[in-house]
Amino acid sequence: MPERIFGVYDAAYYLNLDSRGDRRSLIETDLRSLNIKATRISAFRPDIGSRSCLELSAGQYGCKVSHIEAILLGIRDVHRSILIMEDDVRFHPKFLDYVDSIREALETETWDLFFYYATSQRRYETVAPGVCRAATALTHCYGIHSRAYFRVLSRLLRSDRPIDLAYRELALKRELTVLAPSIDLAFQRNGFSDILGCEVDESRFHLEQVRA
Numbered sequence: 001m002p003e004r005i006f007g008v009y010d011a012a013y014y015l016n017l018d019s020r021g022d023r024r025s026l027i028e029t030d031l032r033s034l035n036i037k038a039t040r041i042s043a044f045r046p047d048i049g050s051r052s053c054l055e056l057s058a059g060q061y062g063c064k065v066s067h068i069e070a071i072l073l074g075i076r077d078v079h080r081s082i083l084i085m086e087d088d089v090r091f092h093p094k095f096l097d098y099v100d101s102i103r104e105a106l107e108t109e110t111w112d113l114f115f116y117y118a119t120s121q122r123r124y125e126t127v128a129p130g131v132c133r134a135a136t137a138l139t140h141c142y143g144i145h146s147r148a149y150f151r152v153l154s155r156l157l158r159s160d161r162p163i164d165l166a167y168r169e170l171a172l173k174r175e176l177t178v179l180a181p182s183i184d185l186a187f188q189r190n191g192f193s194d195i196l197g198c199e200v201d202e203s204r205f206h207l208e209q210v211r212a
Helices: 021-033 058-076 095-108 146-158 163-172 203-211
Strands: 011-016 039-042 081-086 089-091 113-115 123-128 131-134 141-145 178-181 186-188 191-193 198-200
Touching: 011 021, 011 058, 021 089, 039 058, 058 081, 058 146, 058 163, 095 123, 095 131, 095 178, 113 163, 141 146, 146 163, 163 178
Parallel strands: 011 039, 011 081, 113 178
Antiparallel strands: 081 141, 089 186, 113 141, 123 131, 131 178, 191 198
16 A cells, blocks of 8 residues: 555645646646655636636636546545645645644544645634644645545535635534644745736745744
8 A cells, every 4th residue: 555645645636737837847846855746637727618607717617626626536546535736835844844743633633624724813723733723724735534525525516616715614614624734834836826817926924934
């Protein structure tokens, strides 16, 4: 049996548009440096004319469909838990040190979703050293346990919200056990966002976290 990623996940996937070879190169370099073996999922991007009637942009709709595909792969391959990443994820410089420190919590605590980027103002109730309950969800890098696969799929398929907001509703309503590290360990990389259709600069939100 292959070694589990961080001792927790049976498989890892990253979502990447075929048109974003630049992002693929960046994330694969980062994954190699962290010794994360991840499978690339060719992210979905619908033509505007073929998009469903949901009130989402083409980028938001394609992003949601791509995350759903990753979860379906976890179900198909009977993985106990999986790690899902977007191709614009950027990792904390001490990512592996923090991951090692929270591994025991992920092995012993009951959790459904674990978000490595949850924003500091949306944490509450420490459940284990370095791990808190979270009331928000940002999907650049997160884990999902098999016990939550079908409940998450049901929510994503029924919701007309972007995937971040659909997950946030689950967290706020406590329909699932949503955990996060005590500081953010994965961020959105600066640059052009295919979902928003514009340049993004997240540096101001990350500086203090990276100094921790």
